[in-house]
Amino acid sequence: MMKALVVVAHGSRREASNEEVRELVARLDESAGGSFAVVCAAFLELAEPSIPDAIVDVIDQGAGHVTVLPYFLSAGRHVATDIPAEIDKALVRRPGVEIHLAGYAGSSKAMLPLLLNLAKS
Amino acid sequence: MMKALVVVAHGSRREASNEEVRELVARLDESAGGSFAVVCAAFLELAEPSIPDAIVDVIDQGAGHVTVLPYFLSAGRHVATDIPAEIDKALVRRPGVEIHLAGYAGSSKAMLPLLLNLAKS
Structure with missing residues (x-):
């Protein structure tokens, strides 16, 4: 099954x-190798594409499984409530597709060494 | 010379x-080993301590060199202008201390593999 990754930022x-x-997501697309056939960016607000538009777009490109990854540092309302609600809007438009909500960036165990390396450089 | 690390988040x-x-910063403090004698959190707004208060506090604990690390994902106005202005306020209160502004979290080359690992898990 073709897999897609949608990286969701807040938008500015x-x-x-x-x-x-x-640009970060374009580099991620180059690195994703065989894991994800399509990688694209989406924005919760203030920028395009919206989350449902991006999800519908990758489904229409052939994806049967979509991973949504919140590019957020903390587990606030946006991660807990707003992003799931946007995913639901996409499911209304394209029912039956599998959508997996990944952990948000700040929840990664790799954040600690990332910060320590930045601090030392 | 005693070194300190101040991790600056936006505040919510x-x-x-x-x-x-x-909590992330407390774990960072445990991992910092010999690199930083003191590691603490500060907030640009909406939470305490402020950036100048945190910097002054680590200096008064004996730090002669302070690294300030922005826990931000993009290089917006907060990173480019507001955090340097807050650092300047600390330098007025404690002149002569060396303060180094590290790269913001989103600028790390390690962000790409971090996101890819989250997406796959």
Whole structure:
């Protein structure tokens, strides 16, 4: 089954911040290898594409399984409530697709060594 | 010379998010080993301690070199302008101390494999 990854950022009024996310996700797409056939960025607000639009788009490209990864540092309302609600909107438009909500960036065990390495450099 | 690390988060109205940062920083303190004698959290807004208060506190504990690490995902106004301005406030109160502004979390090359591992798990 074709797998897709949608990385969800908050979205910013500052377009350079949205572009920084899109560039990170483009690099992620290059690194994803065989794990995900398609990797794309989506935004909770203030930037395009929306989460449901991005999910519908990868499904229409052939994905039968979509992983949604919140690019957020803490488990606030956006991660707990708003992103699941956006996923539900996509499921209304494309029922029957498997969608997996991955852990948010700040929940990764790799965040600790990442910060320590940054602090030392 | 005694070195200190101050990890700066945005700060949230949701106290659980601030507490999540404090817990991450406490784990960072345990992992920092010989690199930093003191590791503490600070917040740009909405939570305590402020950046200048945290910097002054570690200096008064004996630090002669302070690394400030922005726990932010993108290089927006907060990282580029607001955090340096808060550092300047600390330097007015404790002149002559060396303060190094580290890269923000989202600038780390380790962010890409972190996200890919989260997406696969």
